[in-house]
Amino acid sequence: MLAATQPPSLAAVAFGGDVNIVATPLEFFPSPVGQLELLARDNVVGNFIGSTETRLRQSDQDRASLPSVDRPDIVSGEAIPARVPVHTGDATPNLIVARDGSIQSSPGKAGFWTLELAKTSIFQAGTDISNLAVRVQNIASNALTSFQAGRDIVQGELRDNTGRFDSNDRRIFEIWGPGSAEFVAGRNISLGTSAGIESIGNARNSALAAEGSSLRLLAGTGGEPAWDRFIEVYLSGDASSYRDAINEFLMLVDDGRDGFPTSNDPVRELPIEAASYSEELVEFLDEQGIPVINGDPLGTFRSLDRSQQRILLTDILISELKDWGTVSETADRADRLNYVRGYAALDTLFALDNPLVDRAATFAPGEVEQLVQDYLTQTDPQVANAAQVALFGTFFPERDPQGDISLLLSQVQTLAGGSLTMLAPGGDINAGAADAGIIDKAPADLGIVTARGGDINIAVDKDLLVNSTRVFALQGDLLIWSSNGNIDAGKGAKTVTSIPDPITSIDPNTGNTIIEFPPAVAGSGLQGENAALFAPRGAVNAGDAGIRTSGDLTIGAVEIVGTDNIDVGGVEVGFSTSDVVAVAPPGAASAAAASQGMTDQAGMLSDANDSGERTIQGTDVSFISVEVLSFGEACDPEKDKNCD
Numbered sequence: 001m002l003a004a005t006q007p008p009s010l011a012a013v014a015f016g017g018d019v020n021i022v023a024t025p026l027e028f029f030p031s032p033v034g035q036l037e038l039l040a041r042d043n044v045v046g047n048f049i050g051s052t053e054t055r056l057r058q059s060d061q062d063r064a065s066l067p068s069v070d071r072p073d074i075v076s077g078e079a080i081p082a083r084v085p086v087h088t089g090d091a092t093p094n095l096i097v098a099r100d101g102s103i104q105s106s107p108g109k110a111g112f113w114t115l116e117l118a119k120t121s122i123f124q125a126g127t128d129i130s131n132l133a134v135r136v137q138n139i140a141s142n143a144l145t146s147f148q149a150g151r152d153i154v155q156g157e158l159r160d161n162t163g164r165f166d167s168n169d170r171r172i173f174e175i176w177g178p179g180s181a182e183f184v185a186g187r188n189i190s191l192g193t194s195a196g197i198e199s200i201g202n203a204r205n206s207a208l209a210a211e212g213s214s215l216r217l218l219a220g221t222g223g224e225p226a227w228d229r230f231i232e233v234y235l236s237g238d239a240s241s242y243r244d245a246i247n248e249f250l251m252l253v254d255d256g257r258d259g260f261p262t263s264n265d266p267v268r269e270l271p272i273e274a275a276s277y278s279e280e281l282v283e284f285l286d287e288q289g290i291p292v293i294n295g296d297p298l299g300t301f302r303s304l305d306r307s308q309q310r311i312l313l314t315d316i317l318i319s320e321l322k323d324w325g326t327v328s329e330t331a332d333r334a335d336r337l338n339y340v341r342g343y344a345a346l347d348t349l350f351a352l353d354n355p356l357v358d359r360a361a362t363f364a365p366g367e368v369e370q371l372v373q374d375y376l377t378q379t380d381p382q383v384a385n386a387a388q389v390a391l392f393g394t395f396f397p398e399r400d401p402q403g404d405i406s407l408l409l410s411q412v413q414t415l416a417g418g419s420l421t422m423l424a425p426g427g428d429i430n431a432g433a434a435d436a437g438i439i440d441k442a443p444a445d446l447g448i449v450t451a452r453g454g455d456i457n458i459a460v461d462k463d464l465l466v467n468s469t470r471v472f473a474l475q476g477d478l479l480i481w482s483s484n485g486n487i488d489a490g491k492g493a494k495t496v497t498s499i500p501d502p503i504t505s506i507d508p509n510t511g512n513t514i515i516e517f518p519p520a521v522a523g524s525g526l527q528g529e530n531a532a533l534f535a536p537r538g539a540v541n542a543g544d545a546g547i548r549t550s551g552d553l554t555i556g557a558v559e560i561v562g563t564d565n566i567d568v569g570g571v572e573v574g575f576s577t578s579d580v581v582a583v584a585p586p587g588a589a590s591a592a593a594a595s596q597g598m599t600d601q602a603g604m605l606s607d608a609n610d611s612g613e614r615t616i617q618g619t620d621v622s623f624i625s626v627e628v629l630s631f632g633e634a635c636d637p638e639k640d641k642n643c644d
Contacts, residue, residue: 032086032089039095040098043104044097047106054105058119060086094120097123097124100127103132113133117137120137135174138180143177146184151185156192158192158194167193167439174197182217187403189219193439194410196412196413210417211416212416212418219423222402222403226348230317230348236298284312321459329556414449414454419476421456429458446470449472458479470526474527478527482537487533525547527549530551534556541561542566545565546562546566549567549569552570
């Protein structure tokens with residue numbers, strides 16, 4: 001048990017067990033050198049006293065407004081943030097680490113552990129990060145807050161005393177200020193009924209920069225992605241031959257999948273040049289304020305913490321998917337093989353959909369190139385197969401990227417301009433429940449949204465399911481890539497309007513209350529200023545909710561369904577809304593077959609009567625043919641003026 005008021009710093013270390021925090025509340029006096037470190041071999045746990053929740057707060061309050069030895073007469077009122085954040089210039093992050101266990105609230109309890117942290121923080125768990133309410137303040141533009149779990153980042157589904165899903169679930173990951181925040185799980189990220197993940201900029205502290213943090217969610221890293229190999233392939237200045245070897249090999253692998261290069265394809269090389277990200281590397285180091293060591297940008301980058309590296313590496317991955325997918329849809333038949341560049345980037349990092357993965361010996365780049373040539377020239381199937389296995393083992397060490405991202409009845413959003421990247425390279429992303437009516441939450445509390453600028457970038461192995469919610473980049477661009485599945489815009493209502501709650505903050509200069517109204521969000525489905533949707537082996541389905549852009553829309557897929565529900569303000573690439581493919585409801589095919597069967601039967605009866613072979617006495621037989629034009633929500637024009 002700790003006293004309520006604490007000095008600025010706290011360090012608790014359990015070399016052989018758990019760190020348990022029991023406090024109601026625990027608050028640290030504001031200090032520019034204040035530090036929180038909770039380090040355990042096993043678990044870091046926020047425990048409860050009865051039904052009272054545990055709250056830990058690292059204060060960013062103006063120290064002049066607090067009682068002191070010199071001013072004991074001060075009566076502390078509302079906590080007003082300092083005009084200059086207390087931890088300005090403090091580059092040392094808070095550390096909450098459970099090496100082999102979990103960071104969690106009391107197991108089996110209905111409450112949760114609240115942590116309010118005034119500076120950049122690192123949460124790292126060997127197993128799970130679960131059932132927390134965390135508010136972290138990033139101060140500098142290069143600040144990075146990190147949540148890393150060896151297994152799951154999970155907020156369970158809470159229910160009220162009636163058994164309904166709890167709409168007042170206040171668990172949240174909330175990021176204040178600029179910079180970025182990452183959520184990396186070895187398996188799944190599941191947000192349950194929680195308030196989700198939000199980047200809010202300076203909405204609650206106007207002393208912070210107005211630009212909000214970018215968010216990155218990555219599920220399925222349990223096999224440890226090949227980050228170093230990815231760096232070698234895409235950032236080494238002399239690695240173009242290596243990249244070409246990868247692409248040439250992939251193009252000639254006969255894996256039998258539609259739309260993927262095979263050994264029988266007459267095209268022997270990719271009609272594009274390998275991308276180089278050397279300039280992006282230099283720009284990244286400059287933006288992050290990282291000095292180049294000995295004139296060697298790549299060496300400097302290699303020396304960074306993996307969390308810092310992931311900022312650039314995930315951007316490169318997204319760039320490969322977007323740029324070469326777009327090239328594929330704007331080129332002729334031969335150049336459509338450029339989708340391979342997207343698959344090559346994913347395979348280099350995650351070894352996706354690869355049945356021949358084998359831990360073969362590691363070869364030097366020169367030896368790899370020779371293996372490629374040996375494979376291309378082999379006519380003996382046994383020799384060719386041996387070379388193939390060796391190549392797969394070299395390029396793609398054994399990894400298991402299986403993991404999903406599920407919002408269920410929650411949200412992920414940036415309210416102040418940060419971008420949003422979500423990667424599930426071995427699984428699905430579910431943006432929300434099929435029926436949002438099972439919980440009493442406003443539409444503004446659900447879905448994936450960037451509200452004031454900021455792009456949304458999503459890459460999945462299987463399906464992106466929007467269901468009843470939305471994926472909206474209101475003032476930014478939208479990229480969605482599915483390697484082996486579908487992109488489904490869902491069945492949410494077009495007329496639904498979500499109006500976020502106003503955000504109240506205190507001006508640190510005047511002490512006046514500031515009320516900010518985030519922009520309203522109208523409709524469901526998929527929306528962006530410009531959008532690129534790629535499902536090279538699946539379908540893009542506009543669904544009932546639809547797909548809308550104010551600018552250009554590029555779609556690449558085996559099938560595009562519901563083009564009549566796509567609204568494009570600019571240029572259409574890879575499809576045309578004039579080629580209408582109506583959305584067929586479940587059972588439509590069987591209904592059509594039944595209708596055709598009745599028609600055939602009617603014809604048979606007519607033929608029989610005409611030939612005199614069969615007669616039906618005293619019976620009038622009628623057959624009704626029904627064409628289903630659409631399936632929409634019931635709407636009464638007398639009650640709802642928005643009825644179409």
